[in-house]
Amino acid sequence: MPSKNTICLWFNGNALDAATFYAATFPDSAVGRVMHAPGDYPAGQQGDVLTVEFTVLGIPCLGLNGGPAFVHSEAFSFQVATDDQAETDRLWSAIVDNGGQESACGWCKDQWGLSWQITPRVLTQAVTDPDRAAAKRAFDAMMEMRKIDIAAIEAAWRG
Secondary structure (H helix, E strand, C coil), rough: CCCCEEEEEEEECCCCHHHHHHHHHHHCCEEEEEECCCCCCCCCCCCEEEEEEEEEEEEEEEEEEEEEEECCCCCCEEEEECHHHHHHHHHHHHHCCCCEEECCCEEEEECCCCCEEEEHHHHHHHCCCCCCCHHHHHHCCCCCCCCCCCCHHHHEEEE
């Protein structure tokens, strides 16, 4: 049964490419039904890929090839909790090294302009520590990073 709530992401003709990349990069991700336009529309022609159903880390999404009118912004991002540095590095590199770009504090953008937060679980634990001084040390360390370095976060957290 389809999900009652699906994230709809606007693309400029490359929704299938993005969905295929996400399915190959993230666990519990897949490309589902691809719908071709039954007629011409402002951003394409009959037969073009209009929508792509896909999941990213188990989250149902729909890629809509709506054309260049709208672009992605940092106001929406996928936050991916990673278990270790190897997973953090793999996902970060998959996004950044395939036409994406780095940003600050564990954020990056993929080649389609979607923002991702590659967030090690230990970072979340550190910055929510009830010991506010320890949390601040970890937070301050994170503020200096692009990709999160777990060892550096743990060292700052310990003091």
